[in-house]
Amino acid sequence: MSAARAAMLPRPYRITRVRRELRDVFTWELEPADGGPPLAYAPGQFNMLYLHGVGEVPISISGDPAGATLVHTIRAVGAVTDVMRKLGKGDEIGVRGPFGVGWPVAEAEGSDLLIVAGGLGLAPLRPAIHHILAQRARYGSVAIYYGARTPADLLYRKELERWRGRFDLFVEATVDAADTSWAGRVGVVPKLIDPHQHRFDPDHSVALICGPEVMMRFTVAALQNLGVPDARLFVSMERNMHCAVGLCGHCQLGPEFICKDGPVFSFERIAPVFHAREL
């Protein structure tokens, strides 16, 4: 089968575990149904997940790249993902991938890392975090800044708390609003990035940013203000996808095909179209 054909034909995978993360967010662990080798992927890449009789959606891979199972964290927001929420252990789906350009974890070696996530944006960054922690000595200071809607919406909360407990990692989280039982920070994610609280060298930092576009916009502005060069800021973009291989034309943002030129872009590259409206 040609490489092109393989990229268009899903492979059957079986759900081995379902974990409910938040009210409308769940995580699948998957294995190839034919018992073959696990999928090799780079942090930041995505798969097209196919549901028989329903359709196909692009979902970032959110597992540990060194792990044995394929992990996807999915939010139920539409026709396909709403049905996906009803699936359970043993159900089969189709997987095509991995696709896309991932986070520059190799190029970032030697630099300080600023990992900034908002909402579900923590899911595509999770493989990068695992990779970085597994090679911790290759990086400078590492900070994770995370924002969610409310304390009940903090994704991977237990894992975040575990990471926060490490001595070689700075982790800070905030929420948009909370009741008084929340003892943590309230406010927007950019506000968390404070050189007085955690030191980093802007000229030698790499920022990996993922979340709703508005959140990424404000985060980029805050990091630019702190002196991080555009070439060292990385964002993960999202657009409508049908084929994931640059043939259907839907995911274009200006000259970029999000599926094959991205979804991760340096801000230097994406800047001309990032702020353009309705593009």
Added chain:
Amino acid sequence: MKLLTRDRFDDLLHLLREQGYRTLAPTVRDGAVVPREIGTAAELPIGWRDEHAPGHYRLLPSDAPDLFGCVLTAEPWKAQLFPAERTLFTVTRKAGRLTFTAAPPDTTRRALIGLRPCELRAVEVHDAVLRDGPYADDDYAGRRAGALTVVVNCTRAAATCFCTSQKSGPRATAGFDLALTELVADGPHRFTVEAGSATGAALLEQLDLNDATGADRAAVDAGCARAAAQISRRLKGAGLPAALLANLDHPRWDEVAARCLNCGNCTQVCPTCFCVAVEERPDLAGIEATRSRRWDSCFNPAHSYVAGGVIRNNTRSRYRQWLTHKLATWHDQFGHSGCVGCGRCIAWCPVGIDITAEAQAIRQGAQGD
């Protein structure tokens, strides 16, 4: 350069069919010239002359003897190599297990007879998108490998043509298997024939034709020059991509949006448009489903839907997407323009929007700044 007399045209068709090619050529259907399978030269649009203008297409009777007297087919040739609808795979679910079966590749050999030089250029543009990238559309690649191109150079231009600006005509210089030019004056009704590939050369060998004379060659040059001289529309290419991308908020976009009906005709008749939507068709029993792709258009509101809404949520942004992709970002993506200058979009736009005029208006506005 060889010479094929009119009365031997059917020999060419016969030879192609003998070699296993389905012979596709322009023919009249329902008042329009479209590419379809033909058996003999008699099925070509003889006695017809096409008239193109903004928002206007007519077939008028003509007493000229030309086989290829109509300049441009109404339907683009792209449907032959890139069909409007195509199954990608079928999937069966039995006892919860899924089995995926790719659709068999198309191995049909097709002779595309009567491609205009701009249409050949459009095939090359599609090659870059659908065949030569990191991922190929294997159906397109298969059909393309089995396709034989018999270009017919232009000796008459339509009012909507602007191939000269896009360097895609009126004469094809390379990339074809065979290129013909029809000559009806200064001698018997004849075609000059050039081979552009080993396959084309082999066919010419088999046809055993006489050489074209110096006068024939001169007549071809004159005919193509006449077509070039008839072209009235211009698309000034130098600096156009940068001018368009630097003027995403030019008032002209609002102005054209007030005229554009968002019907998507332009994307349908454009020979280089390639957007497709992928769809799921389950059977009623929930056992077998088919996944297929069909032509889509950036004028479709759902084209830019993401969870939370449609990004290009109005005609203005959608028209801008079409124009800036075709004339500007296509350069960034593939290294050349996405427009071949065939002018079909101008003829088939119900309100006659002219892509060359819109591009010029924005460029002029930019220079004025």
Added chain:
Amino acid sequence: MEPLKPLDELLLEHPFFADMAEGPRKFIAGCGRNEVFHAGAYLFREGEPADRFFLIRHGSVAVELHVPGREPLVVDTLQGGDIAGWSWLVPPHRWANDARATTLVRAISLDGKCLRGKCEEDHSVGYEVFKRFIPVIAGRLSAVRLQLMDVYGDPGQRR
């Protein structure tokens, strides 16, 4: 117990005053005093006269809105280095929110009423104060607008 630093020196440590000229700074220090709030105590409450504002030296303060019949909603948290309270600058000089210490909080409170008077008297002091407050308020406004957008909310329900 360690000897307390003069208030003027403490102000210097605070980012808000770090680059202020000595004259206006000493002037303002004259309106200040050290404060300590235990966890749960309120720095100020909505509706009360806004006569003081606070430079937080250490600890965390929740800015809250009280909603009848419901738990109060925390809309912002302030840390060491932040300013709490700007209503003292704006008529009718009444607090717009509650501010509750969520941990032990050490702060310098500045007499807003006294400072308002001094700003009227000496416009150069007034300029120094307003120059520093405008960016603080602008930053809060910008953040609140972003919070209002509910970017993480359900696409169907989002504003």
